[in-house]
Amino acid sequence: MRDFARSESPAVQAQLDRLAQLSVPDGRLGLGTIRALLSRLGNPHEQLPHVFHVAGTNGKGSTCAFLRAMLEAEGYKVHVTTSPHLVRYNERIRVAGELISDERLAELLAEILDVADGLNPSFFEVTIAAAFTEFARVPADACVVEVGLGGRFDATNVIEHPAACGIATLGMDHERFLLAPEEGTPTDPLSRIAFEKAGITKPGCSLVTLSYPEGPTLEIERAAMAAGAPLAMRGREWHSSVDVAGLHYADRHGELVLPLPAMPGAHQADNAALAVAMLRHQDFVSVSAEAIAEGIRSARWPARMxxxxxxxxxxxxxxxxxxxxxxxxxxxxxxxxxxxxxxxxxxxxxxxxxxxxxxxxxxxxxxxxxxxxxxxxxxxxxxxxxxxxxxxxxxxxxxxxxxxxxxxxxxxxxxxxxxxxxxxxxxxx
The missing domain is CATH 3.90.190.20 (Mur ligase, C-terminal domain)
Structure with missing residues (x-):
């Protein structure tokens, strides 16, 4: 399977045509190529504002939308990178609240692709390098980053000191990649998925999750313990529920009664609660209860119900x-x-x-x-x-x-x- 992209801008399309020629050698795993590419670019991933890094099988994009809306409701400038795009490649790179312009996108992709000569990066690796390069150049207060595939070997996993990491719903998807046989990994499929997603855990940085069955829970606990990362799991360190009064959230900081999400689907309350928990289990960016409530009301995420x-x-x-x-x-x-x-x-x-x-x-x-x-x-x-x-x-x-x-x-x-x-x-x- 290959990502595809098209643009009405001839300058952007010329670079997207170059992107379309990229391929990944079968079986290549690891972060070596993205690290080499970022090194040639001056390591922009080390110069990002406070990062909220989100993995999961389903719900990670919606969680990112809630995070962005809550942070912006507080008045912060927020960079966001998500995938895939739906109509325009520009959707993958939101700079300080605005989709990247065609003019800047064409310049940026040309720069990254020229620098990448000889490395044979993937479509997604170039995209993440482009996003991080622009995010490092334009001032902002926070950065929301969605994992593309899995977590452990995802190109976004070069981030070393996030404000908080989050894991949304776990389920079966991308089995060819995420369940490939590898010594020392869990044999139970859902536990293996959890192992891969928990690969974004970083030393000393909060890992915030939903609740899962026993096997996946154990894998997440192991990842947090190995990294020395504070673990905040729903049902233990934080709680959420829904009734006619709205979304009820509680943790050691207190209780909140929040509006229900405007986005359709009962599951969006879980994604909103995860975003709330990520904000309340970090000490880098302050967001008020009022901004959290406004973010839940205003968040939108296209093509999800x-x-x-x-x-x-x-x-x-x-x-x-x-x-x-x-x-x-x-x-x-x-x-x-x-x-x-x-x-x-x-x-x-x-x-x-x-x-x-x-x-x-x-x-x-x-x-x-x-x-x-x-x-x-x-x-x-x-x-x-x-x-x-x-x-x-x-x-x-x-x-x-x-x-x-x-x-x-x-x-x-x-x-x-x-x-x-x-x-x-x-x-x-």
Missing amino acids: QRLAPGPLTGDRIIWLDGGHNPDAGAMIARHFAGERLHLVIGMIEAKNPQALIAPLADSIGSITVVPVPGHEWHPAIAFGPDARSADDVPTALAALPDDGLPVLVSGSLYLAGEVLRLNDELPD
Whole structure:
């Protein structure tokens, strides 16, 4: 699988074309290449403002969105790097609150790619080097960094002294990479996932997590103990719950009653609570209860249970968009639509399991239409069951649905989600 990117700016596209030519030798693991690249750039990762580093199978992007919103509500300037992008590559690099401009992005990528000559870095390694280089040059108060894949060998894991590290939901995804046989690693799959995510733990820096089954919990405890990192796990060092009054949060500093997230999905309360816990288990950046509450209300994260606005694609239909593609995401989506019928338009790349969404949504599905995933090999209709039908693209799939008033869910891939947002003129900002 290869990341893809395109731009309406000729200058940016020229650099994205260079990026698209990069490849990673099969089996290459480790941080050697990214460290070598950053060294040539003057080690910008050592010059970042206070970093909040977030890993997890699902929810890490939403947690980053809550962190950014809370910090900005306090008045701070915040750098953010997340992945993948949905429509524009610029989405991966937010500088002091603003998406990087096309002009600056073209200059920055050219600089990084020229410096990288002979190192054979990956698409993501160049992206992280570019983000960290710009973040080191532009003043800001804090930096929010989302792990790309796993944690232990992720290019973002060069950060040495974060304000806090966080781990969101754990689940099965990217098994080919994260479950590759390696001596001395856990044999239980979910424990191995936890081991990889906990690889972002740093000496003396708070590690803040949700609660997990026994095996993954033990792996996280081992990582924290080995690094000498204070561990703050939900259910022990902090607590959260939801009722009609809102989101209840408590830790050794006291209790908060906060609003429920504006982002749809019951699971977003967990992500918001994790962001709160990360802020309250570090001593570098002060954020008030009022700013935390405002951040929970204002945070947005596109293509995660997003109801599309009226636009060229939606017409009069109610259309929901979610880029979920693994079993945990399927379970979250199913909870959102419990007791409701819907039409499913799905596109999923070959490396993913078609049943990840189909099985948990079985009681809600009125029809299944399978579409291609732009730029990738995808599962055909037969993979989703005998009643699934094919369409050439999302507009064709929507046009063929009956006018029965049922909502539509478009899901299965963040790459597909990006195409849907582009078609509906909803560009993430």
